[in-house]
Amino acid sequence: MYAVAAALLLAVVFVPLPSLTLKSKGAVRGTIAGAERGTSGIWQWFTEAAAAVRGIGGAVERNRELSQELVRTQAELNKLSDVEADNVRLRRAFDFFHQKPFGMVPCDVVSRNISGWWSSVRIGKGRKHGIQENQAVISPDGLVGRTTEVTAFASEVLLVSDPACRVSAKLKRVDVFGLVRGAGTTLSGQPKARIEFINKDVEIRVNDEVVTSGLGAFPKGVHIGYINKVHRDASGLFQHAELIPRATVGLLDYVFVVSEAQKEPAR
């Protein structure tokens, strides 16, 4: 009997049946979705309360810092108001002001990966909300990752820092294409990625901005991160560089899924 059970188990594990696996996972995740949302809310409340308690001790110092920051910001604001006026005029001139290149579905992050083997988070919206697999997920800080394993009411988001996440990207300054691949996290907890397959004749500089190229499922021009280390191999055809994907640093509370279905034509 044990032999039969073991054989069945090994078949489940090693015979790839993606649709059946996704259905089973959908059932498990659907069952636990309510509890997950509740726990997520409680966890967030605790996190905020802990942050508030930590803040009480340094309130005086913080107040002083904020006062200095306010003066500095006001000076900057005066300077920026002129720039903004120019900016608005130019935007109107080129009719880009109301341009929305893609629709977005706002989603709450309800949980993180259970085993720690994957760099992923789960969002509380799925197929019923118009989300499909391989859609780009962004936050105000830039590209977060892509959707994978989308079930009816939840979706997994594979973060840019995961080795299984690959994004067609380009170096904005020199307009050169490459492939961004996740590289896990450093021992200090900083997520990292690397941009590969860049022609070795191109000069890459530290702090060069890396954005999505627009090839594949990802929209064009979404910020991914800045180069922080360049690796040159004299014997190879290509060079690669390390970058820190800024949007995956720290805890994510909410993200936006870029929805092709809501795409609007540029005016």
Next chain:
Amino acid sequence: MRYRIVMLLTIVLGALLQQFLPTWPLFGGIKPPILAALTLYYALRRNAGEMWLAVFAAALLQDGLDLGSFGPALIAFPVIGLLANRIRNEVFADGIFTQLFFGAVIGLFTTLIALFVYAVTGQRPLFFGLAVLRLVSSVLLGMATLPVVSQIVNRLEVFIPERRGYGWQ
């Protein structure tokens, strides 16, 4: 029936807690094996029927909530449950040294199985240094998790009347 419901609720709560706990990069990103610890806890203290219920609930939750195919927990947890249930009359399950030892074993075993499954199916890239770090970390995390989980569930079960079904007592 009441024990089974409490057991399943405890496993669900364990799964939620394991999900929400942050990962520590110094431990290779491995999470504390709460579900594996709960599986072992019930395997050492309950009969075979309840052990299998706990094993499959924990395994389905762990693999169902994780990315990738079903696998690491579905292989590791039944083995842990089966072996622990067989020796439950021969070990002092509440002893701290027993728990430290078993915690280390389940941590190491679940990580080894995960490494094996991911290596065979090619779902995760394997780097030697990271694999060693994760194996060592899983031993330490297992040793830290099992005694805590055992204490909490022991105290929780005190509140349930008509305590019964402990094989070693």
